Amino acid sequence: MRSSPFARLDRRLAAAPDAGRIAFLRAQDFAHRGLWGGPVPENSLAAARGAIAGGFGIECDVRLSRDGTVMVFHDADTERLTGVPGSVAGTTANAFAALRLGGGEERVPTLAQLIGLIAGRVPLLIEIKTDTLAQTAPLCLAVRRVLEGYRGPVAVMGFNPEVGHWFASHAPKIVRGLVMTEHRDGRFRTLRDAIARRLAVKRARPDFLAYDVRHLPSPLPSALQTTGLPVLSWTVRTPEQRAIVAEHADRPIFERPHAA
Template identity: 50%
Template sequence: MADTPDWLTQVVYAHRGLHGEGVPENSLAAFALAAERGLGIECDIRVSRDGRAIVFHDAVLDRLTGSAGVLAGLTVGELTAFRLGDTDQSIPTLRDLLTQVSGRVPLLIELKTDRRDSVHMLCRAVRRDLEGYTGPVAVMSFDPRVPAWFASRLADLPRGLVVTEENGRTLSGALRRWLALRAARATFLAYDIRDLPSRFASRSGLPLLTWTVKSRAHADVARAAAAAPIMEGPVLEELAEDGWGVAPREARS
């Protein structure tokens, strides 16, 4: 198993960037604000019809663009023409994000999948964009096939399994988690904050991140579990102002 770099658990991550009023989630504006404050950036990636890595959370466009459509059925040119809400921000590509951040802060890339389909096209699109990128970056997914794919092809890339125990707090649920972890060949876990502390997480022996931290109470749970928080909302800026988990300013220049 590849060693997990220290930076992975030593920073606070802005969930989908530092978004809020007038600044959409997973937008270049949200990522710029996060990087300016020295926060790590968590983002979501899907793949376009023509095999490009697109920064977008949902499988469909409605909630974030106000337009109907399935992301996987559209090309990169069609997708980047959409505006996010009532703003001047368009849907970015992963390449756009990498160019903007340029290694200043850590990136945590969550790959979103449809469990019925192959993950190869999505993972290959991400790998292609990461070629030559020298900044701190990690990939993760709920789908154990994703970290397993990267384990076979980019063994030095940190790769995580995203886990929730929701609707699975049974013996059979625990067994499914262990089987998923074994299949994933993950080097870290990204755990649902609602499930911490977790016996499964502790017994895995893997470095721990946690999502989505939205309050000081959540932040306290994350600290107690020694889990790097993936955060959003007012508490994110409050804790950033306190200097918790912020990258050194010289690393952002």
């Protein structure tokens, strides 16, 4: 890996979190959207049960329904996962309860239902999905309210640095992360992207990074890892990618082949 012109700056971008506070992030691998595949849909309670049975942490996605309920759901649109057209932001929690994931028996869970199932048995990573800046604070607040009183190991994260910034300001005891990828399409864009990623870290004040495995090794996560910041990596699907994570990150956020 080439030396970075930002090397000296990178090690100062984020303060090292308390080691005990983030130890659970390094303790096991994380199943991406639960342990799903075949008849088991992503982000379902069945996928969560599979991950719990395997002793894996769980990564999930959340969005806000029309009536303010935190739903465990990846897409902004409902059609791919339920077969019913519509937007998550325009669908009530009661309407979600009538939808089936992948045409099977599994329904779209709420975050409250998911943490009730997990009950602290395995760690949970909650990726906060927002498409506009205006959605960020309401969803972050709703997630915080769901997590009130929950004693299990849990962390929030998002691509949007405003997610980390919100939790640093309003719920600093909740472990927070920044999800990152890179754009390497020409020299100018690569430089602009490198600067933007560092500004995002500064804004988010993360306790950990979740970094795109396709871009490891990379100077920014490598520098932050040396300061004590955990680096998870997504989405790991092959033995080759697992080997990259073993050398350049702490733990994978993985998917198994559907036939496994």
